[in-house]
Amino acid sequence: METLCPRFEKAMGLLSTRWVGLILFDLLEGEKRFSEMEADLPISGRLLSDRLKLLEKEGIVDRKIYSEFPVRIEYSLSEKGRALEPVIKEIQSWADHHITHEEVNEEAQLKG
Structure with a gap:
């Protein structure tokens, strides 16, 4: 049995951390x-x-602090984060084609 590449395993662990995907999608x-x-x-x-x-x-993610009152902090994707855009968009495309509204509603009811 082949072992997983440690870098792939780390990437999947990070991307599968709850809410990370939605945060990246939002940014x-x-x-x-x-x-x-x-x-x-x-x-x-x-x-x-x-x-x-x-x-x-x-x-x-990059965090930028503006010296205003009140202090303003903005977040954006770094170059490393922007490199994930094709991955995130491909997951969205896959979901659009393979996950039904019924499945989403069913999952929401189970959580609810």
């Missing part, structure tokens, strides 16, 4: 403030903050 639209992302995503502020810190540590 494909461009630079966003924390409050905008919090409004866009069904995730708590604390968890969003944790995930953004993880993505920043991995070099996938």
Whole structure:
């Protein structure tokens, strides 16, 4: 049996971390403030903050602090993060073709 490439395993672990995919998808639209992302995503502020810190540590997300009052912080995809765009768009295309509305509704009811 062949072993998985450690880099592939790390990439899959990162991308499969809950909410990371949706955060990356949201940031494909461009630079966003924390409050905008919090409004866009069904995730708590604390968890969003944790995930953004993880993505920043991995070099996938850049955080820009503006010296204003109040301080403004915006997040965007780094060059490394933007390199994931074709992957994310391909997953979206696959989902559009292979996941039905019924499956999504069924899963929401199970969570609900």
